[in-house]
Amino acid sequence: MELELYRHDLVQTSSSARNTLAVLPQGEEKKTQKVAVGDLAGVIQCFSIKKGEIAMAFKTLPSSQKITSLSTGKGRGQKDRLFIGAGDHIKGYSRKGKEFFKFNTQLTEALRKVHVFEKNIWLAAEYVHNHYIEGKDKAFYLCPDRINDSEVLPLISAQDYCPALACQDRHIRLLSGNEVFYEAPTPAAPISLVYNPESHDPSHRFPHAKELLYGTETGTLVQLMCESNQARQGFTLQNPKKLGAIRAIYSGIDFSKTGSNDIVVGREDGVLEIYDVDETGQLQQIFNTKLTESVNTLDGGFITSTNTQEVVLHTFSGKVLTYAPPGGGITLPATDKRAKTATTEEEERRAGYNAQISRLRTEIDDLRMQLDMERTRFSKSSNNSALLAVSAPFTVNDRCKLEPEEACYSLCIECAMPIFTVAIQCTIPLQLLDVSSNVAILSRSPPDEANGNMTLATYRCQDATSRITVKFKVREGKSGSLQAFIIPNISPKTCVSVSHRIRPLCLHTRIPSADSTRPTNELLITGTFDLSDAHNWMAGILPDLPPITSGQDTITLYYQNTLLGTQLTCKYRAGEARFYSDLITTLGIIHESFMREATNAKQRVNVSFNPSSSSLQHSIALVWPQLEKQRTLKKKFQLLESLMELKMQDDGDVSYLTPEYKGILDDAEGIRTAYKEQPQHLDHLTALIKDLYLDFCRLTGISTPKQRLPMLEQLLADTRSTLQQVMDFMLGKL
Numbered sequence: 001m002e003l004e005l006y007r008h009d010l011v012q013t014s015s016s017a018r019n020t021l022a023v024l025p026q027g028e029e030k031k032t033q034k035v036a037v038g039d040l041a042g043v044i045q046c047f048s049i050k051k052g053e054i055a056m057a058f059k060t061l062p063s064s065q066k067i068t069s070l071s072t073g074k075g076r077g078q079k080d081r082l083f084i085g086a087g088d089h090i091k092g093y094s095r096k097g098k099e100f101f102k103f104n105t106q107l108t109e110a111l112r113k114v115h116v117f118e119k120n121i122w123l124a125a126e127y128v129h130n131h132y133i134e135g136k137d138k139a140f141y142l143c144p145d146r147i148n149d150s151e152v153l154p155l156i157s158a159q160d161y162c163p164a165l166a167c168q169d170r171h172i173r174l175l176s177g178n179e180v181f182y183e184a185p186t187p188a189a190p191i192s193l194v195y196n197p198e199s200h201d202p203s204h205r206f207p208h209a210k211e212l213l214y215g216t217e218t219g220t221l222v223q224l225m226c227e228s229n230q231a232r233q234g235f236t237l238q239n240p241k242k243l244g245a246i247r248a249i250y251s252g253i254d255f256s257k258t259g260s261n262d263i264v265v266g267r268e269d270g271v272l273e274i275y276d277v278d279e280t281g282q283l284q285q286i287f288n289t290k291l292t293e294s295v296n297t298l299d300g301g302f303i304t305s306t307n308t309q310e311v312v313l314h315t316f317s318g319k320v321l322t323y324a325p326p327g328g329g330i331t332l333p334a335t336d337k338r339a340k341t342a343t344t345e346e347e348e349r350r351a352g353y354n355a356q357i358s359r360l361r362t363e364i365d366d367l368r369m370q371l372d373m374e375r376t377r378f379s380k381s382s383n384n385s386a387l388l389a390v391s392a393p394f395t396v397n398d399r400c401k402l403e404p405e406e407a408c409y410s411l412c413i414e415c416a417m418p419i420f421t422v423a424i425q426c427t428i429p430l431q432l433l434d435v436s437s438n439v440a441i442l443s444r445s446p447p448d449e450a451n452g453n454m455t456l457a458t459y460r461c462q463d464a465t466s467r468i469t470v471k472f473k474v475r476e477g478k479s480g481s482l483q484a485f486i487i488p489n490i491s492p493k494t495c496v497s498v499s500h501r502i503r504p505l506c507l508h509t510r511i512p513s514a515d516s517t518r519p520t521n522e523l524l525i526t527g528t529f530d531l532s533d534a535h536n537w538m539a540g541i542l543p544d545l546p547p548i549t550s551g552q553d554t555i556t557l558y559y560q561n562t563l564l565g566t567q568l569t570c571k572y573r574a575g576e577a578r579f580y581s582d583l584i585t586t587l588g589i590i591h592e593s594f595m596r597e598a599t600n601a602k603q604r605v606n607v608s609f610n611p612s613s614s615s616l617q618h619s620i621a622l623v624w625p626q627l628e629k630q631r632t633l634k635k636k637f638q639l640l641e642s643l644m645e646l647k648m649q650d651d652g653d654v655s656y657l658t659p660e661y662k663g664i665l666d667d668a669e670g671i672r673t674a675y676k677e678q679p680q681h682l683d684h685l686t687a688l689i690k691d692l693y694l695d696f697c698r699l700t701g702i703s704t705p706k707q708r709l710p711m712l713e714q715l716l717a718d719t720r721s722t723l724q725q726v727m728d729f730m731l732g733k734l
Contacts, residue, residue, distance in 0.1 A: 003255055003274060003287040005311075005323040008304055008356075011054060013318035014041035015395035015416045018192075018247060019113055019149075020070045021297040021314040024095055025079050033301040034095060036082050038067030039318055040395055044084060046097065049304045052355055058097025065089065068110050074152075074161075075118035085111035090121065103135055113150040115161075122163050124150035127547065129165060129175065139177045145169035145546035153195040153210045156228055164226075166190035166214055169546055170512065172224060174231070184224055184231045185512055188216035194249045198261055199225070200277040206232065213263065215246020217401065221265060221275075221283075237275070237283050242405075244269030250298035253309045255325060256286055264311050266295025268399075268412070269437075270467070272313070272323070293317050293466055294397070294414060304329055316397055317416045317466060378492075396486055400500040402543070403471075404509050407563040408433060411470040411500070417488035418464045426455035428480030428502060431680050433471040439463045454480075464489070475684060477589055477691065479504050479540065504589045505542050505568075508559040514567045514580075519615040521699075523579040523587040525594055527605030531555070534572045537597040541590060542570075561586070564622045564688075582615045585688070588695030609699045616696055617727050623689060624723045630682040631719045636664050637675040644668065686716050693730050702732075 020038040024046075034057055036046040042063025047056045069085030072078070082093040083101075087110065092101030105111070109125035116122075121132040124147050131139035146168040155162040155174070163175045172184040172193070192215040199211035200223065209225035209232070216222070219242070223234030248266035255262050256276040263275045263283070270291035275283040297314040304310065308328035313321050322329070397414040413422060422440070424432075432442065438459070445456035459468055470484070480502040487495050529537075532548065535555060539545045542559060559568040566583035577594070581587050591607060598605045643665055647654050654662060664671065693712060696702075708729075715721045715729060 003325070005255075005274075005287055005289075005325055006329045007289075008322045008324060008329055010035070010049070010303075010312075010320045010322060011037070011045070011047060013037055013045070013314075013320065014039040014043065015316060015397075016040060016296050016314050016318050017066065017068045018296045020067050021299055021312065021320070022070055022072050022082065023299045023301040023303070023312060024072060024082075026302060030306055032306060033303060035299075035303060035312055035320065036070060037314055037320055038070040038084060038086075040066045042066060042086065044070070044082070044093065046082070046093075046095065053359070057095065058093075060097070066110075068112060069114045069123075071114055071116070073116045075116070078116060078118070081116075083114050083116045085114040085123065087111075090114055090123065092116075103132075105130065112147060115150070115152045115163075117152070117161055120161065122150070122152050122161070124163075124165065129163060131163070131177075139175070141175055141178055141180070142549055143167055143173070144549050145171075148189065148191050149193040149214075151193045151195045151212065153212065153226065155210055155226060164193060164195070164212060166193040168544070169510065172212065172214060172231075174226065182226075182229075182231055184233070186214065186216060186222065187220060187236075188218040190214040191217050191245050192247055192249050194251070196251045196261075198251075200251075200260055200263070200281070201225070201234070202260065202277065202279050202281055213249050213251065215249055215265065217245040218404075219243045219245055219267065221246060221249070221263070235277075235281055235283060243267055243271050244294070248295050248298040248313070250300055250311065253300045253311065262286065264298050264300070266298050266313060268294045270294055270315075274311075287323075289323075291315060291321075293319075316414055394488055394490075394496070396496045396498060398484065398498045398500075400482070402507070402509055402562065404562040407507055408471055408473045409502075409506070411472070411482070411484065412467070413470070413484060413486060413498070414467045415486055415488055415496075416466065417490055418466055419461050419468055419486060420489040420493075421461070421487045422459040422468055422470070423485040423487075424455065424457040424459070424470060424482070425453055425485070426480055426482045426502070427452050428454050428474065428478050430455040430482075431473040431684075432457055433473065435469045435471050438468055439465050440468055461489075473680075473684070474502060474506060475687065476505055476507050476585075479593075503541055503543050504593055505559070505586065507562050508542055508568060508586075509562055510544050511558045511560045511567070514558045514569045518567065518582045519612050519618050520569075520580040520582050521584050521587055521612050521615050522610040523581075523591060523699075524608045524610075525577045525579075525591075525605055526575060527598065527603055528575065529598065529601075529603050529605070530574045531572070533601065533603070534574075534577050537594055538570065538572070540597065541593045564619070566619060566622065583619045583692070584611065584616065584695045584699060585619075585692045588691075588699060591699070611696065611700045613731065616692070616730060619692060620689065620726060620730075621723060623685060623692075624726075627682075627685045627689070627716065630685060631717075633671065633674055634682065635719055636671050640664055640668055640671055686713065689716060689726070696730065 016039045022036050024034040026033050032049050034046050034048045038044045042065050043060055045059040047054050065087035067084060067086050071083055073081045080095045084091045088105050088107045090103045091099060093099055107125055111123050111125055113124045119134050123130050126146055127143050129141045147165050148168060149166040151164045152161040165173045167173055168189050170186045170189055173180045174182040194213050196211045196213055206225045209227050212224040212226055214222055219239030221237035225232045225234050244267040246265055247268050250264040251261045258276060260277050265273045270293050272289050272295060273285060274287035276286050278284055294316045295313050296316055300309055300311045302309055303312050303322050305328040308325050310322045310324035310328050394416045400409060400411045403410050440459040440461045443458045447454045482502055483497060483499045485495050485497050535548050554573040557570040568586050569580040571578045579587055579590055643661055715726060
């Protein structure tokens with residue numbers, strides 16, 4: 001089944017945060033429902049559609065406090081009340097815009113999500129979750145990692161709500177007061193979380209369970225069936241197309257008319273999808289479209305028409321859109337003369353679009369007049385050299401994340417204005433990769449080693465776009481700083497700079513546990529440092545390190561190398577730090593970074609190392625298949641030019657060639673494409689094995705390894721060499 005939905009643009013706000021749109025319930029008169037939205041300019045506006053026109057119920061003035069959460073109440077008489085999270089304050093507004101409630105939480109963190117049920121207030125900030133009753137503290141929980149989203153659900157009874165937290169450390173945590181009574185591990189860090197009162201359980205396997213739907217940063221959608229003492233994982237929607245992270249989920253409309261509400265998913269890369277749940281509990285996609293910016297919030301109701309329900313969404317740049325099925329959407333009212341002449345729904349819809357276009361053209365003319373006035377005022381004052389741009393009049397949303405499957409980083413930059421140019425500067429060498437979705441031309445500049453600029457590049461946008469993705473690969477071992485300078489296509493020219501830190505073990509990602517059957521090396525560091533010292537030093541080495549929580553005296557972390565699959569276990573406390581890994585190079589990087597930080601802090605430390613020759617062979621065996629693949633690719637490329645020449649000389653007749661050579665000719669285009677980046681891949685793998693050999697010699701006390709490096713390089717470059725020969729060389733048998 002393929003669903004047909006029509007898009008309608010309603011209003012434009014300033015840039016928005018997630019969870020800042022809500023649809024108010026329908027009144028007794030069965031009119032269209034009101035939509036409330038908040039933005040980062042501190043403006044709250046509530047509107048509805050009447051006779052095909054926008055009718056504004058109320059709109060507040062701009063404020064210095066950004067709107068980071070907007071929701072309706074859950075209690076009796078509260079469902080048409082708005083509760084706003086702005087800065088460290090919670091405010092309540094009636095449907096007519098009257099402020100009836102204000103509460104200062106006195107938190108230093110910005111509020112991410114606010115839920116209200118009668119006298120109860122639950123709020124989630126970056127790391128803390130609070131529960132208030134009548135404005136007084138009832139419960140407080142400090143999360144071991146960042147809170148990405150939160151929800152409350154009536155788990156025990158209809159009047160007893162239980163908070164659920166989506167945490168960066170790959171867990172969904174259900175709270176009871178100050179304590180966690182259940183933790184559910186997730187396949188990746190959960191980004192969005194929503195409670196669905198009508199669960200998608202067609203076979204009624206869990207009749208008393210409450211359904212939570214959560215989306216992860218890797219783009220998967222997972223169902224979690226929660227009961228008072230346990231939680232079970234239901235269906236999982238995989239992400240084979242490598243789409244963006246799921247930022248918003250909604251399930252309140254049955255578009256497919258199957259008796260179960262469909263699931264609407266909004267992604268970071270602008271993809272909007274709708275899924276139907278069939279009788280077997282499997283998800284079937286029934287609608288798919290792509291916007292030019294990320295989807296921040298989803299909701300639904302009778303927005304533009306009382307005939308059918310529709311999905312309403314809020315994007316990063318502030319667009320409020322609806323997608324309506326046939327029979328819904330903005331059409332001309334029956335009293336309009338143009339509507340009376342329309343004979344079909346398509347003609348009514350076209351007439352409604354024309355009315356919208358006329359209204360928008362009038363608004364554009366007014367804006368053009370205002371723009372001309374501002375340009376005249378600016379040109380008169382342009383001769384004054386004291387006038388400088390002190391701030392950028394736009395918002396930039398950026399995120400630098402590791403792509404585990406590709407072992408590379410993705411820097412996503414989203415701007416509220418069309419992007420003109422993005423300049424990239426980094427203090428360490430980066431291998432910039434092509435991104436098919438980019439509408440920009442990449443220009444590389446030579447490194448400026450004198451000023452520490454090892455990577456310089458510029459992305460120039462040819463078409464109007466507000467989103468660009470920069471993908472790059474980087475070698476582990478050195479820390480660096482990555483800066484991006486975003487220049488929008490506006491006048492006067494201004495720039496916003498964003499920066500990200502690249503850590504020495506940047507290709508490592510958190511995992512819930514380590515494989516105890518692997519051969520490992522052990523690095524032990526003792527000294528006079530305390531737990532906070534060790535944790536701060538580790539935060540400069542490994543990414544995604546959670547903060548220390550109160551009462552912790554020992555910290556245990558597990559990581560996996562996304563390039564090779566090797567693992568790292570970190571256990572540290574005051575005065576002692578132990579590290580276990582099947583890759584010696586990882587321990588060598590930790591040793592070097594730890595010693596440097598301890599020296600800077602003027603603390604004395606002692607180091608001991610317990611090597612394992614079997615782990616050395618295990619590590620090289622993990623790298624070897626990739627090395628052989630790259631060496632084979634190089635050989636095929638070298639043969640390709642000669643084979644192409646033979647093919648031309650013989651008028652395309654290559655029947656006398658072996659099947660191997662025929663296969664090279666058949667895959668000529670793929671070989672050329674892969675070889676464009678092959679030298680960097682091959683050099684990277686060769687350098688990795690060389691570093692592995694040097695670290696093994698350094699930590700085991702073997703002297704003069706550098707004299708043997710030319711022999712190792714020759715051995716790695718030779719396509720006839722075997723894994724056993726390389727192992728014998730490293731262990732001194734050759």
